[in-house]
Amino acid sequence: MIRKCKEHGYFRGESCPDCGEEGRYVLDDDREERLGRFVSGALRHFPEDVGIEMDSLGWVGLGQLCDVMKKRYKWGTMERLISLVESDLKGRYEIEDNFIRARYGHSVDVDLISDYPENDLPYLYYGVSQEETDMLLDNGIFPIRQCYVHLSTSFEKSKEAASVHTDNPVIIEVDANAAQQDGVDIVTVNADIVLARGIPPEYLSVVELEE
Template sequence: MIRKCNEHGYFRGEVCPECNTKGRHVLGDRYEERLGKFVSGALRHFPNATGLEMDKKGWVNLDQFCNILKQKYKWATKESLISLVESDIKNRYEIDGGYLRACYGHSVDVELDHCECDLPYLYYGVSQEEADMILENGIKPVHQRYVHLSTSYGKANDAAQVHTDNPIIIKIDVDVARENGMSFMSATDEIVLAKQVPSEYLSIANFG
């Protein structure tokens, strides 16, 4: 569920993680799940099907989105949408003024403009069966606009374990790739986006 603390804003769970107060109820679990699925689909995969006008950088008008949302779910409010965005620990969405967008995960054709990542290395987890193919052919998006890279070995391992029990972690030499004109965008503190990563920048990572 989503609640709001008067001092620390929106949070998920029973009590505010900052001050341990209960706060005001905003959205129950069932409604949170339904709203989250719609927001993800509309902002990442099918904006046109919902009637949204999305610009090239993935932004949609917040008020237009709320109007469309209200037509689909009578219980949905602008606050419920904002609470979903601001309480999301994965930082999947962002609001800037009167506009809203997904930060990553797009299958629609967008050109995101996040800040450039300044880390020297990034990581990408794959199954043992995929490792040799990736090292030979590079990392390319399959169902998404960008490949999603992790900022640490541990985060890459966690992400890969959703799909495989014993992932192989590949290290990307970002410094060298950047010198050769590649761009790596920081979508969140944990996720970095690239259009693709050629094989010459890849190697098997040692733990840590």
């Protein structure tokens, strides 16, 4: 559920995490999920299919997206669209100057490398299944269904992300400092995720945990 606190803005849950106030109702769980799926599809995978124009950096007009959304969901309003973005703990979307875009997760080809700041962390992490480990160490990490490789900024975040797909993930460490010095572009999109077109194998190693 999405609600709005007068002092702290939109939040998800029953009470504001900053002050505990109940806030004003904006969107229930079912509509939040339906709207989230629509926005994800429109901004990441099939903008043309829903009738919106996306520029090379992934931006679409906020008003244009809202108009298309209203045709599909009569209850869809600009406030509810904005609340979905501003309350998202994963930071999946951003709004700027009446434009909106997804920060990551694209299957349509957009240029995010030139529009986000360069990563400044020396090491990054990528969680994989036991079966995938040797193949990635030999061949590198490259996108399959998406345009970019999504790396995590911490060991914990990579394990959390990989645990969605495998019960006992192996965490690969990426020597981002060396890779970037050698010309591999890696950019930061939010506090948890960085993107790259690919990471060659020479910058990869398995994190060895102490027994």
